[in-house]
Amino acid sequence: MADIKIDKIAKTFGNARALDEITLDIADGEFIALLGPSGCGKTTLLRIIAGLETRSAGRVIIGGRDISDTPTRARGLAMVFQNYAVFPHMTVYENVAFGLRMQKADEARIKAQVARAAELLHIEPYLERYPAKLSGGQRQRVAVARALAVEPPVLLMDEPLSNLDALLRLEMRAELKAVLREAGTTTIYVTHDQTEAMGLADRIAVMHGGRIVQIDKPTAVYSRPKTTFVGGFVGSPPMNFLPVTAASGAIDLDGLSLAAPRPEGNLLAGIRAEDFALSHSGEGLAFDVMVAEPLGSHTLLTGRSHGQMLRVVAPPNGDYPADTRLGLKPDPNRIVWMDAASGEALR
Ligand code: ATP
Numbered sequence: 001m002a003d004i005k006i007d008k009i010a011k012t013f014g015n016a017r018a019l020d021e022i023t024l025d026i027a028d029g030e031f032i033a034l035l036g037p038s039g040c041g042k043t044t045l046l047r048i049i050a051g052l053e054t055r056s057a058g059r060v061i062i063g064g065r066d067i068s069d070t071p072t073r074a075r076g077l078a079m080v081f082q083n084y085a086v087f088p089h090m091t092v093y094e095n096v097a098f099g100l101r102m103q104k105a106d107e108a109r110i111k112a113q114v115a116r117a118a119e120l121l122h123i124e125p126y127l128e129r130y131p132a133k134l135s136g137g138q139r140q141r142v143a144v145a146r147a148l149a150v151e152p153p154v155l156l157m158d159e160p161l162s163n164l165d166a167l168l169r170l171e172m173r174a175e176l177k178a179v180l181r182e183a184g185t186t187t188i189y190v191t192h193d194q195t196e197a198m199g200l201a202d203r204i205a206v207m208h209g210g211r212i213v214q215i216d217k218p219t220a221v222y223s224r225p226k227t228t229f230v231g232g233f234v235g236s237p238p239m240n241f242l243p244v245t246a247a248s249g250a251i252d253l254d255g256l257s258l259a260a261p262r263p264e265g266n267l268l269a270g271i272r273a274e275d276f277a278l279s280h281s282g283e284g285l286a287f288d289v290m291v292a293e294p295l296g297s298h299t300l301l302t303g304r305s306h307g308q309m310l311r312v313v314a315p316p317n318g319d320y321p322a323d324t325r326l327g328l329k330p331d332p333n334r335i336v337w338m339d340a341a342s343g344e345a346l347r
Contacts, residue, residue, distance in 0.1 A: 001063045002153035003028045004049070004185040009058035011044055011210075018044045020210040021058065026062075029184040031177070033197035036207035037233065045080075045207075046156055049188065051075055062154060078152035080143050080160040086131045092118075092142050093127040099150035117145035120175050122168075136163040141172070151183050158190040173199050194234045198222065208229050223272070225336060228343035231270050237300065237311040240268040242285075243340060253285040255330060261337040261346050266297040268343070270336035273300065274313040279327035287328045289311065292320035301326075 004026040011019040019041045026032050033043040047053035059068045081106050086095050100110045118124045121141040140163045161169045197204045198218040205215040216228045226232035230237035244251045246260035293300040298339035299313040337346045
């Protein structure tokens with residue numbers, strides 16, 4: 001079993017607190033994405049789990065074994081870090097075979113595993129080359145192949161697809177997900193790319209300022225963010241936050257009445273861009289189109305409503321010239337109500 005328990009891990013650099021008592025339980029075979037903006041502590045947490053960084057407090061337990069003070073080599077982890085270090089004096093084949101050789105695997109197994117990993121990462125044409133003769137993206141794929149070849153029980157990855165172009169990233173994402181699921185590998189994957197986290201992970205841990213602010217299934221993080229930060233960080237475009245005032249248990253949006261979650265007070269209505277119905281006759285919240293972006297599957301409208309910028313998903317083939325006034329009717333079942341002062345979702 002390779003379940004991982006992160007128990008109150010804290011880290012300070014001098015006076016600066018990089019991690020604030022992080023607690024996280026990861027099930028055997030689960031894929032967790034650590035998602036957050038630059039500087040939120042993702043890499044530091046991963047490096048502490050790997051034993052590459054010292055911790056200030058807390059414990060890391062893998063498969064029931066406290067490995068907090070175990071040297072990196074003896075933790076039984078495979079890892080792919082941002083600098084995708086590959087051995088320059090070895091061919092790609094030997095790089096990918098490296099972990100298996102360390103395990104004293106027999107030649108037939110090495111050959112089969114290298115072939116499998118190479119096929120998955122599309123590096124078969126380069127197996128006899130040396131890393132110096134590869135592009136950054138190719139080298140990165142060698143690093144991923146090397147980690148996968150040993151079929152590790154636990155895999156730690158820090159932005160392993162960052163050097164690939166968009167199409168290759170998309171393809172690698174799907175293949176990586178399939179292969180790790182099949183192998184039953186417990187994976188912790190650091191990324192600041194919310195699409196990648198949504199696509200890959202069983203659960204996403206959203207980090208902000210050295211804390212985990214929400215941990216949930218991707219769909220829950222997307223549709224039920226616990227804070228305005230999460231709603232704004234996850235999803236593209238970010239969630240809209242419309243300031244509204246409840247009076248006598250109702251909220252008035254230009255004549256459209258919504259049941260309020262509280263009788264009185266200031267709230268934010270968190271509404272995803274795709275959760276508005278559009279009225280061309282102008283019923284509902286007044287919205288003036290500023291820019292329409294035809295994105296193929298839909299048109300993304302950016303505009304203003306009572307001085308507030310909103311993003312709205314519209315059907316793909318409509319014509320939405322600037323200054324068109326539309327009426328917006330939010331789907332009341334999909335609104336996430338937030339306290340205006342704290343930015344936290346109401347329960
Ligand atoms: P990025 O996506 O940019 O890599 P991150 O979320 O991985 O960001 P970390 O690299 O974990 O963030 O950094 C967390 C905080 O700790 C940052 O404020 C960073 O400046 C600080 N930090 C990281 N490493 C050190 C160090 N060796 N010495 C001092 N401060 C550090």
